[in-house]
Amino acid sequence: MILPIYVYGHPVLKKVCTPIEDFTEIPVLIENMRETMKNASGVGLAAPQIGKTIRLFIIDTAPMFEEEEAHKGLVKTFINAEMLEEYGPIEKFEEGCLSIPNIRGNVERPSFIKIKYLDENLKECVEEFDGINARVIQHEYDHIEGKLFTEKLKPLKRKLLNKKLEAMRKGKAEADYKLLFARRR
Numbered sequence: 001m002i003l004p005i006y007v008y009g010h011p012v013l014k015k016v017c018t019p020i021e022d023f024t025e026i027p028v029l030i031e032n033m034r035e036t037m038k039n040a041s042g043v044g045l046a047a048p049q050i051g052k053t054i055r056l057f058i059i060d061t062a063p064m065f066e067e068e069e070a071h072k073g074l075v076k077t078f079i080n081a082e083m084l085e086e087y088g089p090i091e092k093f094e095e096g097c098l099s100i101p102n103i104r105g106n107v108e109r110p111s112f113i114k115i116k117y118l119d120e121n122l123k124e125c126v127e128e129f130d131g132i133n134a135r136v137i138q139h140e141y142d143h144i145e146g147k148l149f150t151e152k153l154k155p156l157k158r159k160l161l162n163k164k165l166e167a168m169r170k171g172k173a174e175a176d177y178k179l180l181f182a183r184r185r
Contacts, residue, residue, distance in 0.1 A: 004180035009169030040177035046143030057140035081117040088112035101175035
């Protein structure tokens with residue numbers, strides 16, 4: 001089932017997520033998240049983006065690679081993830097977010113990560129990632145920590161985007177997928 005994606009300004013996007021203890025509904029939720037991500041042409045989706053404050057995110061980075069390198073892309077599920085280490089040279093890359101449609105900006109991140117998580121079969125994994133795979137994981141991990149990529153932009157870029165972000169907060173944004181805005185009082 002395709003779910004609506006919560007938009008910038010919705011309080012759920014700023015909450016630090018809690019670990020999952022009851023895994024009963026998780027397989028169905030993961031499938032719905034995959035369908036939602038694919039429908040929105042995304043490469044990652046975190047539970048807060050669909051209104052859930054649980055430590056769950058998925059990625060499919062294959063679309064970020066040229067066709068002949070698509071095998072370098074990852075399709076993974078991260079449950080109760082814990083970032084162990086971020087290291088290596090800082091790299092700049094233009095990021096976007098399904099919860100902040102039509103806004104992009106250069107974000108600096110370390111090029112390597114080490115992360116502990118449960119996969120979709122609830123097997124504990126500790127893995128290291130680099131390059132674009134590390135970046136997408138870091139972006140989605142930020143979501144479960146209540147952080148958005150716009151917070152990592154240079155101050156001038158944030159200032160330039162302020163009007164667009166404020167409009168989004170007030171319910172003015174468009175995308176090719178269903179959006180859910182915070183209720184205005």
